[in-house]
Amino acid sequence: MDERLPYWAELWPSAVGLAGYVLEHGEEFNSKSVLELGCGLGLSGIAAHRVGAQVRFTDYDQNALAFTAKNFFRNFNLNADVQIMDWRRPQADLMFDVIIAADVLYEKRWIEPVLDTLTQMLKADGVAFIAEPGRNVANRFFGLLTEENWEYSKISQHFRMDDKERQVDIYRIYKC
Secondary structure: OOOOOOOOOOHHHHHHHHHHHHHHHHHOOOOOOOEOOOOOOHHHHHHHHHHOOOOEEEEOOHHHHHHHHHHHHHOOOOOEEEOOOOOOOOOOOOEEEEEEEEEOOOOOHHHHHHHHHHHHEEEEEEEEEEEEEEOOOOOHHHHHHOOEEEEEEEEEEEEEEOOOEEEEEEEEEEEE
């Protein structure tokens, strides 16, 4: 049974950290096709668009996509490319240069579907960036990456949010 808790309605620190990384490293996103998984409020994808990427925002919740579309329009006076997507059934016919996701490894049941989505939707020479706040459940994901011949590096992103110093880890992931 699927829960319909509105996780999308909160601005998570991982999204803020990933958006900061995208803005600071715009050259990695400029002129690229970008898929944002579990876009929530759309912050990281909006940052990617700001540095020149063509972004498709995806989420499992139609309310998240409606809010993201309004947020995008408000920022750019353009219509956003939004699409309902269930990680358990990724669209294998769509391929992207870059996949971004913030705090999507929060439950054990999402580990393999997220990996399957990367496998099916990331171009052979593409790269994924996953922001992770240090949840223990994510360790299994990174173990699977290694088993499946993916490589990754970790960058710690530091920022202020809600008057607190924060840190999230940004994982740069690519196929060997």
